Amino acid sequence: MRYINFEESSNIDPDEFYMKAALTLAKKAYEEDEVPIGAVIVSQGKIIGKGYNLTERLNDVTAHAEMQAFTAASSYLGGKYLKDCTLYVTVEPCVMCAGASYWTQVSRIVYGAPDEKRGASRYGKLFHPKTEIISGVLQEECAELITSFFRQKR
Numbered sequence: 418m419r420y421i422n423f424e425e426s427s428n429i430d431p432d433e434f435y436m437k438a439a440l441t442l443a444k445k446a447y448e449e450d451e452v453p454i455g456a457v458i459v460s461q462g463k464i465i466g467k468g469y470n471l472t473e474r475l476n477d478v479t480a481h482a483e484m485q486a487f488t489a490a491s492s493y494l495g496g497k498y499l500k501d502c503t504l505y506v507t508v509e510p511c512v513m514c515a516g517a518s519y520w521t522q523v524s525r526i527v528y529g530a531p532d533e534k535r536g537a538s539r540y541g542k543l544f545h546p547k548t549e550i551i552s553g554v555l556q557e558e559c560a561e562l563i564t565s566f567f568r569q570k571r
């Protein structure tokens with residue numbers, strides 16, 4: 418049997434499913450007047466770490482969504498490496514987060530919208546060679562959140 422309604426079927430693309438979870442966190446950041454970026458880390462079909470941008474609330478430029486998700490996932494697993502894990506993040510990781518992802522050796526990174534200014538892919542090979550990078554999942558929704566955030570700021 419083939420499903421047509423992907424919203425209600427279990428046949429929904431897993432990458433889109435988890436990106437939606439990351440988007441929910443990004444919206445939380447938006448509500449708290451933080452740059453709306455959200456991240457989740459998934460291992461064996463389970464979310465084991467999540468985070469959203471908290472640089473304003475914590476007065477901490479390192480409080481990116483990915484950094485918090487890495488810390489939470491490592492703490493959950495009781496180990497610093499995130500092999501067999503996927504990081505879902507609504508916007509392309511920056512250089513700092515790409516560097517952190519290198520140390521975790523995370524298996525996959527799936528991101529939504531590219532970051533034309535700060536995205537790590539503009540600065541050479543910063544990701545771990547074993548990390549598979551997938552871009553453009555729910556790209557429009559992820560980008561729209563950022564665009565409307567900065568439009569409202571002006």
Ligand SMILES: [Zn+2]
Binds near residue numbers: 481515
């Ligand atoms: Zn970052």
